[in-house]
Amino acid sequence: MPPPEACAGGLGGLTAVELEATVDAIASVQLADGMVPWFDGGHADPWNHVEAAMALDVGGRRREAEAAYRWLAESQRPDGAWHQYYLAGGRVREPTLDANVTAYVATGTWHHFLSTGDTGFLEELWPVVERAFEFVLALQAPGGEVIWARHADGTPWPFALLTASCSTLTSLRSALAAAGRLGHERPDWELAASALASAIAHRRPGAFVPKDRWAMDWYYPVLCGVVSGEAARRRLAASRTRFVMDGLGTRCVADRPWVTAAETAECALAHLAAGELEWARRLLASTRHLRHDDGSYFTGMVHPERVHFPGGERTTYTAAAVVLATDALGGRGPAADLFLGQGLQPLVTGALRARDHATLLTQPVDDGCASRSCGG
Numbered sequence: 001m002p003p004p005e006a007c008a009g010g011l012g013g014l015t016a017v018e019l020e021a022t023v024d025a026i027a028s029v030q031l032a033d034g035m036v037p038w039f040d041g042g043h044a045d046p047w048n049h050v051e052a053a054m055a056l057d058v059g060g061r062r063r064e065a066e067a068a069y070r071w072l073a074e075s076q077r078p079d080g081a082w083h084q085y086y087l088a089g090g091r092v093r094e095p096t097l098d099a100n101v102t103a104y105v106a107t108g109t110w111h112h113f114l115s116t117g118d119t120g121f122l123e124e125l126w127p128v129v130e131r132a133f134e135f136v137l138a139l140q141a142p143g144g145e146v147i148w149a150r151h152a153d154g155t156p157w158p159f160a161l162l163t164a165s166c167s168t169l170t171s172l173r174s175a176l177a178a179a180g181r182l183g184h185e186r187p188d189w190e191l192a193a194s195a196l197a198s199a200i201a202h203r204r205p206g207a208f209v210p211k212d213r214w215a216m217d218w219y220y221p222v223l224c225g226v227v228s229g230e231a232a233r234r235r236l237a238a239s240r241t242r243f244v245m246d247g248l249g250t251r252c253v254a255d256r257p258w259v260t261a262a263e264t265a266e267c268a269l270a271h272l273a274a275g276e277l278e279w280a281r282r283l284l285a286s287t288r289h290l291r292h293d294d295g296s297y298f299t300g301m302v303h304p305e306r307v308h309f310p311g312g313e314r315t316t317y318t319a320a321a322v323v324l325a326t327d328a329l330g331g332r333g334p335a336a337d338l339f340l341g342q343g344l345q346p347l348v349t350g351a352l353r354a355r356d357h358a359t360l361l362t363q364p365v366d367d368g369c370a371s372r373s374c375g376g
Helices: 015-029 046-058 062-075 099-116 121-138 162-182 187-202 215-221 230-244 263-273 277-290 316-328 352-360
Strands: 092-096 249-251 258-260 299-301
Touching: 015 046, 046 062, 046 099, 046 215, 046 316, 062 099, 062 121, 099 121, 099 162, 121 162, 121 187, 162 187, 215 230, 215 263, 215 316, 230 249, 230 263, 249 263, 249 277, 258 263, 263 277, 263 316, 277 299, 277 316
Parallel strands: none
Antiparallel strands: 249 258, 258 299
């Protein structure tokens, strides 16, 4: 368990005792093979599985976190991807191959290294990260955005999502940090990161499917570091009244009175990244009405009825998001500043040099399984 001063109880987050209870609640759902489902008896998805693994590290549960990462290594497909949803025993519930879900292993891997300083485990996971980005970057479009997913047969979906591309950028920067630590040069990844950052910064018409109703499309360009400083503060202020129910949290969708603790915690991180500490504190504090006595968190609540939605659901990824935001606001944990860009490659969002853009254009999204195994 982290020392009391490593937590943010006075900043709207959890005390050390509360954080320990929340991490214990996550660990209690983890299966023997390392998989962390959303809730007891539920399914897992690799993105939220990684979120839970990072929270386990924040809470000092290194053995459980490493078991979670080894589950990912064992369940990775030959093409580097993971399916979207898994059931106990490795059964696939939803076969879609999501690029953002696949990329997030790099964020978790780098977070684990920052948490533990264990170069040996970083080396163990490096081939997993490398294969993941072989899959992910094959989906990068000429404009820099990353196509959302492939069907199970390898056919790409026809669109990119802004939030997913933002999260993928953080993961790519984490992968580059890991590569640098291990002495691997990846100039093609650096170019890909610059192109992706530029796509997010400029958001040319048609690059991303419009999702303006969703809170994540509002705050994720700030959370991933592309929009920063005064521009970040303006962006957050411009839509805050649409998405934030003061004292209750962040709506998942602007036109629905449903707040979720995970989006609220992420939104707090985005405000922290923008230098809005007071708003970050207020947002994180507003997750408390979704906390259960055992330290777990209800996914969301409809207001003013105060009805939990989905009914009674308490999810590991929700608890994990609160733990990670608490760690960041406390600012003392070894990985506390990861989501503020700690140790990550500086972002380049301007126009790419002509020869760099030409390099990217020689690596278009392929339309099938041409050079890699797509077997499940």
